[in-house]
Amino acid sequence: MNKFTYASVSTTDAAIAEMDEHDSPKFIAGGTNLLDLMKVNVENPDHLIDITQIAFNQIEATADGGLRLGALVTNADTAWNEEVEKRYPLLSKAILAGASPQLRNMATNGGNLMQRTRCYYFYDTATPCNKREPGSGCSAIGGYNRILAILGTSEHCIATHPSDMCVALVALGATINITGINGDRTIPITEFHRLPGDRPDLDNTLQAGDIVTSIDLPVQGFEKNYAYLKVRDRASYAFALVSVAAALTLEGNQIKEARLVLGGVAHKPWRSAEAEAALTHQEASVSTFEKAAAIALEGAKGYGDNTFKIELAKRAIVRALKQAAGLEEQA
Template sequence: MMPFAYSKPADIEAAVRLAGPDARFIAGGTNLLDLMKENVAQPRRLIDITGLPLREVSETAAGGLLVGALVGNAELARHPRIEADYPLLSQAILAGASPQLRNMASSGGNLLQRTRCPYFYDTGTPCNKREPGSGCSARTGLNRNHAIFGASEHCVATHPSDMCVALAALAATVHVQGRQGTRQIAFADFHRLPGNEPERDNCLSDDELITGIELPAPRFAEHVHYLKVRDRASYAFALVSVAAALTLDGDRIGELRLALGGVAHKPWRQPDLEARFQGQPATADTYAEIARVMMSGAQPLAHNAFKVTLAHNAIIRALGTAQQRQSGATS
């Protein structure tokens, strides 16, 4: 680990003034410190934001919630309003990491997790995400855990967060502040596909700080389910995960939300597909057709073709479970 300067600003404006390409904001540090220990990240300055006033969960004028960036994952998952009105988010958070990590991790930091691709962490192997232009070892190496959607010749890494898959399905908004002022970013636009710049995980500028995550007014408080499929039941990242949310109009689908994790460089959602199945019968046959259409564009690699079938079956199961689930269930 290389030497670095440390600052703990008293307000948001001071924090963003210190920011830049060689600096990193730090809160819980559950991912950044690992990256620094492995010399994958080598910031010259750490900006400790734990003293900033970003720990509140407050109601918005539109009837939703604004979650401060420093609200802990464990606290958020068990917040009464989240459990009651956004159970999909609670389920996703509780499916991620371990209790100890959830106690440390911040909501804003969860959005900034970097891939767990082993080649990214191994500084002895080429990786375009770690060192642009060096190559992608996963393309010709072991790629069992890698992307089947949205990859490029430069990177096939996947995004690791569970929380973000639920936020994608719920169409959250990310609030940020930088030296040029504040802005709000639709969650679908926050994370990037790798393209020709796999080193960029999101659309933030170097000086921008996540200040909060806005949840829209609750519409999916009953028929929701987060399904995570992994190699072991204990702490492990998803091979495939599904965030499913439904409203029902009698025996038909009123509104559908569906997002996948573990399959792309960002949470994978297809709003056009969701709209296509509005009004269709809420049956296993419909769910199978939804899964077929959603997986039709998959492009598996040498070792992860099993993810196509796995995700197909997980979608059917998640939608069927969501249909049967009752309000307030978070397990």
């Protein structure tokens, strides 16, 4: 770990000013991912700006009837919040599927959005990695890639986004509120994270000095028909091989609206609009779900060790949709 300086701030203006005064600064809140990356010299900031004293630590109603999640609210407090549990149980379940209780007690909502891939080669500074050092190559494509991406990949990177929370947020249609040097703005979460393309080092669409202030959830929470299914190597404290957020609006046995988002398979949470269209106005049945699963995995590409994830993802989609429709009991 390199030497760095530290400052604690209590306003966004002070945080932005601190950013301007240093060569390679980083914001820090819970630090559950950043500190790990610093320990193995993947991240080497010269200055840490502690933003935990800024007032982004509330969960409150929005003017349109939705819910605003402060960026500094912990994952644990979000998952167990009464309104989140009641109105957005998909989000609560996804958060509780991630990490460990100790980490959820420290990790923040803003930090969860910003966390970086757990690709083995990204963490191994002795190997080439375009995500860590652009232009150096991708060791994962020809290496051991069991946990890595099968959708939205490029010749430069097959890393996956590790978040459970973000998969649910995409299914719910959340928006991200940001402030920075250029003022305030809002980004749909579907546009927040990036696919790798030729710049896999860029995880998201934030600009230098931007701070995530909060996450807005819309009124529609799919509280009646939802499922979050996470397939992993062990029952806790493990990242997803494949995860599925499924949310439905049903009238009788007819699907009136559908959301289908995959985790563990791409550089960002993978929402399939085509699969959702194949579900809409159809009967909630296994055959319908199988057709949607096939559509969601069109274009998927395995790289050897991770090729099994294509079939695994299809089966996980069918099972999650069955659970969301009430055809199978959820764990």
